[in-house]
Amino acid sequence: MKGGWRSIILAFGLIFGPLILVLSAISGPTPRNLTLMCAILSSGLYGLMLYLSRARWAPRLSKHPLRNAIMLGVFNAALVETIFWAWERLLGASGVAASPNLAADLVITMPWYAGMAAIFVWAQNRRRFSNAAVLLLGGVYELGADGIVGGMIFGGGLLNPGAWVLLALAYWEFIPVYSSMVLPAALLVNVNKRPSLPAYPAWVDAILPLPWLIPYTIYIVILLVILSK
Numbered sequence: 001m002k003g004g005w006r007s008i009i010l011a012f013g014l015i016f017g018p019l020i021l022v023l024s025a026i027s028g029p030t031p032r033n034l035t036l037m038c039a040i041l042s043s044g045l046y047g048l049m050l051y052l053s054r055a056r057w058a059p060r061l062s063k064h065p066l067r068n069a070i071m072l073g074v075f076n077a078a079l080v081e082t083i084f085w086a087w088e089r090l091l092g093a094s095g096v097a098a099s100p101n102l103a104a105d106l107v108i109t110m111p112w113y114a115g116m117a118a119i120f121v122w123a124q125n126r127r128r129f130s131n132a133a134v135l136l137l138g139g140v141y142e143l144g145a146d147g148i149v150g151g152m153i154f155g156g157g158l159l160n161p162g163a164w165v166l167l168a169l170a171y172w173e174f175i176p177v178y179s180s181m182v183l184p185a186a187l188l189v190n191v192n193k194r195p196s197l198p199a200y201p202a203w204v205d206a207i208l209p210l211p212w213l214i215p216y217t218i219y220i221v222i223l224l225v226i227l228s229k
Contacts, residue, residue, distance in 0.1 A: 006132040010175070013139070017172030018044070031093035036173075039087040039096065043080045044176025050076075050184045058187055065192040066121055069185040073117030074110070076180040081109055111219055112145050113181065115212040120182060123205035124189045126198055134186045137206055138178030139171050144210050146174070 021037040050057070061068040085097040085105055099105040120141075129137065198205070 006130060006136060010132045010135055013136075013172040013175050017175060020169060021173060031091045032096060035084075035087045035091045035093040035096045038091070039084040040173050040176050042083050042087070044179055046076075046079070046083070047176060047179030047183060050180055051187075054184070054187055058184075058191075061188055062191045065188045066125060069121045069124075069188040070118050072188065073121065073181045073185040074114050076184065077113035077117065078106060078110060080177060080180060081105055081113075108220065108223065112212070112216045115216065116141055116145070116209040117181060117185065119209040119212055121185055121189055123208045124186050125192055126195055127202050127205045128190060128194060129186065129202075129206065131183060131186070133206075134182050135175055135179055138182040139175040140207070141182075141209055142174035142178050143167060143171050144213050145216075 018041060021040055025033045025037040061072065081097070082102065085100075085102050088094070088096045088100075094100070097105050098108040120137075124134070
């Protein structure tokens, strides 16, 4: 059963991740925990709605599948950031969104999303990863961006082994966050004519968006230096 193990892992994650969110919100109903629960579940619900309604919107965007896949991924990324920002404001939390100012939040985050979306579409056009693999990869991309880069720059706690345990648990919560950014884009890409399959292993294309974290990290550091003056 080719790729069946990915579907099993994904099914586990789609149960385990929301369960952690709900239990955290119940055991510690702080504004931050409630914001994370509402924002992540809202993002996942939006991704699910897009998937279920794909017969309505996909044919309209399939005339230029690669271009529209990138644009859709970037648009959904901005929407997800706005969802997090809105829940943070509504519930009185802090430190969930990249900035309490939505414009600043988008300036900070969108360069990563734009590059990630473009590179992912390019890789998906060559490899055609399954839907389950695409969703799992979305969690990996968020793990790199928010978990590792965000932890190094804003948290500074990645030298603590406990931080890596928390990241491993948070990975399952990251999947719904990126679901609307990668899965609808992949559905559009899949209608495009597939080019020749590369000779190198598929995992190379799977992690291809992650090196974009290097210039993105430099961008964030420069931006922080500018804002600190």
